[in-house]
Structures are given as C-alpha cells and as structure tokens.
Amino acid sequence: MTDPTLLVRQLQALANPVRLWLVARLHKEGAQYVSELARAAGISRPLLKMHLKKLEEAALVTSEIGTADNGKSANFFRAKPFDLNLTPETIALTNPAPTSMVSGSNGDDNNGR
Numbered sequence: 001m002t003d004p005t006l007l008v009r010q011l012q013a014l015a016n017p018v019r020l021w022l023v024a025r026l027h028k029e030g031a032q033y034v035s036e037l038a039r040a041a042g043i044s045r046p047l048l049k050m051h052l053k054k055l056e057e058a059a060l061v062t063s064e065i066g067t068a069d070n071g072k073s074a075n076f077f078r079a080k081p082f083d084l085n086l087t088p089e090t091i092a093l094t095n096p097a098p099t100s101m102v103s104g105s106n107g108d109d110n111n112g113r
Contacts, residue, residue, distance in 0.1 A: 004094040013058035026079035033074035
C-alpha cells in the first residue's frame with residue numbers, strides 16, 4: 001500500500017457494522033442501487049448514501065450510473081477488490097498520533113447505523 005492515509009480511511013470505513021455489511025452484500029450480490037440497498041439494510045436512503053460515500057472515499061466501493069429495473073436512472077454501487085495488508089510496519093507508515101484519538105477527529109461517527 002503506497003498511501004498511508006488510504007489505509008486509515010479504509011480502517012475507519014470498515015470499523016462500522018453497516019459498512020461491513022454493505023461490502024459483504026455488494027461482494028456477494030454484485031452491483032446494486034441505493035434504494036435496493038436501503039430496503040435490504042432497513043435504513044433510510046440518506047443514511048445509506050452517507051455510508052456508501054465513506055466506502056467510496058476509502059476506495060472500497062465504486063459507483064456508476066445505470067438503469068434500474070423500473071427504467072429510471074440509478075447510481076449502482078459495487079465492491080472493489082482490495083487486500084488490506086495490516087502489519088506493524090504498515091501501521092507505522094500511517095504515522096498515527098494519539099491526539100487524533102483523544103480529540104475524536106477521525107471524521108467517523110461510528111454511530112451512523
């Protein structure tokens with residue numbers, strides 16, 4: 001992994017059970033659109049979009065515009081292949097600072113279910 005900040009974003013994104021579920025679902029089921037995923041997860045579309053945005057920013061999912069079953073244009077999401085090589089060395093490359101843990105500045109609410 002060449003971008004240490006990407007590793008941090010990926011770990012933050014995967015630290016949420018809803019986002020873990022999304023990655024697993026998209027991997028198993030293939031590309032799906034927001035409404036479809038929101039219904040399956042039992043959460044609102046805006047909340048689901050927030051989770052998908054975090055995953056997309058972490059390069060764990062990708063999106064593309066397509067046509068849904070109802071003929072309307074929809075944003076389809078799919079899981080991207082990834083392999084997190086988590087070792088003490090890769091963690092050291094992220095240059096972690098304990099102040100970010102104390103201040104809560106990791107940018108993730110982890111309560112957004």
